[in-house]
Amino acid sequence: MRFRKKPVVVDAVQWRGREDTNRVLNWLAQQGASIAGWLFNDTDITIPTLEGNHRATPGDWIICGVKGEFYPCKPDIFEATYEHVFIPIGLAPELTEEAPDPRSTTGEIIG
Template identity: 40%
Template sequence: MPRFRKKPVVIEAVRLSRRITVHTLEGDMAGNPGDWLITGVEGEQYVCRDSVFRATYEPVDDEARALWDAPLPEAPDAS
């Protein structure tokens, strides 16, 4: 069977420190602490689990490498 590779695309992403809901073209997506909020090339946003994000993406600059290596952000105190 023929094989294909994804084109390299640079995205912006931040790691979530609290639970959020993101409104996407496919509907609402829940994001949990440790997940990544991705902004795609057309400005679309979606949530990606940490394990999937790390298997799919790699850091491209020092700022991204620091975020990649940082411990899970702590959720803000809810009190």
């Protein structure tokens, strides 16, 4: 039997490495995440998931799933599985303009 993933919208942020940790922490706070059990190191982040601890390394995406769970995703898998969703002005009060693609060359990541 074959299956196709249901189209769902998730929030995600790409961790660029140690110097990017504060931005990821701010994103997690915006998601209402508890960081109990998360370990932030210079070379990786340990994320407690529903299947046990998983490790994110620089370049990996951290995804907030449909039930509020968090898990890491390698960039190639993320690129093959997800596409950027543009949110029109007015539908997301916290945005003042249409969000750019987080994989754009500006380096700005929208979570």
